[in-house]
Amino acid sequence: MVLQRIFRAVIMGPPGSGKGTVSARITKTFGLKHISSGDILRANVNAQTELGLLMKSSIDQGQLVPDDVMSRLILRDLRAMDQSSWLIDGFPRTVFQSEALDDAYRVDTVINLNVPFQTIKQRLTSRWTHLASGRVYNIDFNPPKVSGLDDETGEPLVQRDDDTPETVMRRLKAYQTQTEPVLEYYRSKGILQIFSGTETNKIWPHVEAFLHRKLSPVEQKVA
Ligand code: ATP
Ligand code: MG
Numbered sequence: 147m148v149l150q151r152i153f154r155a156v157i158m159g160p161p162g163s164g165k166g167t168v169s170a171r172i173t174k175t176f177g178l179k180h181i182s183s184g185d186i187l188r189a190n191v192n193a194q195t196e197l198g199l200l201m202k203s204s205i206d207q208g209q210l211v212p213d214d215v216m217s218r219l220i221l222r223d224l225r226a227m228d229q230s231s232w233l234i235d236g237f238p239r240t241v242f243q244s245e246a247l248d249d250a251y252r253v254d255t256v257i258n259l260n261v262p263f264q265t266i267k268q269r270l271t272s273r274w275t276h277l278a279s280g281r282v283y284n285i286d287f288n289p290p291k292v293s294g295l296d297d298e299t300g301e302p303l304v305q306r307d308d309d310t311p312e313t314v315m316r317r318l319k320a321y322q323t324q325t326e327p328v329l330e331y332y333r334s335k336g337i338l339q340i341f342s343g344t345e346t347n348k349i350w351p352h353v354e355a356f357l358h359r360k361l362s363p364v365e366q367k368v369a
Contacts, residue, residue: 153178153231153361154251156238158329159259161317162270164346166282168259169235171350176357179227183236185280186219187211188306192277206307208316210239210324217246224251240324244331255360256332257353260342263318270314274303287345 155178157165166182173180187205190198197219201211210216220237238244247253274283276296283290283303291297308317332338339356343349 152229153255154253155233155255155257156247156253156332157233157235157257157259158325159261160263160266160321160325161314162266162273163259163261164349165235165259166280167288167346168257168350168353169233170281172233172353172357175354176231176361178231178233180233180235181220181223181237182280183216183220183234183239185236186223188277188280206313208308208313208320210320213240213242213246217243221246221250238328241327241331244328253332253337256329256338257356258329258338258340259349260340261344261349265344266318267311267314270309271311273305273309275306276301276303 155172157169157172159165169180169182172178187198187201191202191205192198197215201215204211216237216239220234220243224232224234234247238247269284269286272285274285274290274294275281276283276299278301279296279298281296281298282288290303292300294303295301296303308314329338341349341352341356
């Protein structure tokens with residue numbers, strides 16, 4: 147499908163709510179660019195950049211990295227795709243960050259994946275990631291074709307250092323205290339769209355239908 151104008155979206159949801167998986171489907175179906183704050187940070191940690199080394203302990207402990215660092219990183223990447231439609235995953239995570247984003251761009255839609263915490267705790271501890279691409283697998287419901295290997299590259303999958311049970315709890319806490327206010331922020335702007343469920347495969351068709359309506363106003367009028 148061809149986009150008719152620049153479309154800017156944010157995808158939110160607690161850690162492990164399926165943002166990575168849904169984002170991949172959105173970018174594939176609708177052709178927008180995707181940036182993930184967690185993937186950017188992990189790439190820095192992996193490449194042992196100065197920033198990565200500084201941020202590694204916060205990330206491993208399930209704490210947010212400083213707002214100014216995160217905002218600068220994301221806004222720099224967004225500037226490089228000024229003429230494209232995009233979807234951001236993992237940012238903004240605090241009201242400070244949403245204001246920083248607002249100062250630079252008008253966000254059209256915020257998709258919130260509303261998944262119960264109980265479901266999330268089970269999921270995160272059985273999750274495997276392909277570090278280079280950010281592709282995620284779950285040994286219970288979305289296993290790779292060959293155990294332990296990425297479907298597309300055949301490279302090994304790793305379990306994230308921050309997917310241990312205690313760290314998962316800390317990330318959920320950080321989400322409740324620091325990120326839930328962001329949902330309120332976008333609700334008050336009238337751009338928050340909530341999708342509730344416990345399974346990504348059941349949530350996805352609703353997200354897809356919603357975006358089809360958003361992204362093809364012409365077809366909408368004809369219908
Ligand atoms: P999932 O990837 O399953 O959605 P998540 O949302 O907890 O889980 P990431 O988005 O990959 O994980 O982020 C991993 C870590 O990177 C966070 O716990 C935090 O330390 C840091 N981080 C990512 N995005 C931000 C942000 N916008 N602000 C501050 N820290 C961030
Ligand atoms: Mg993620």
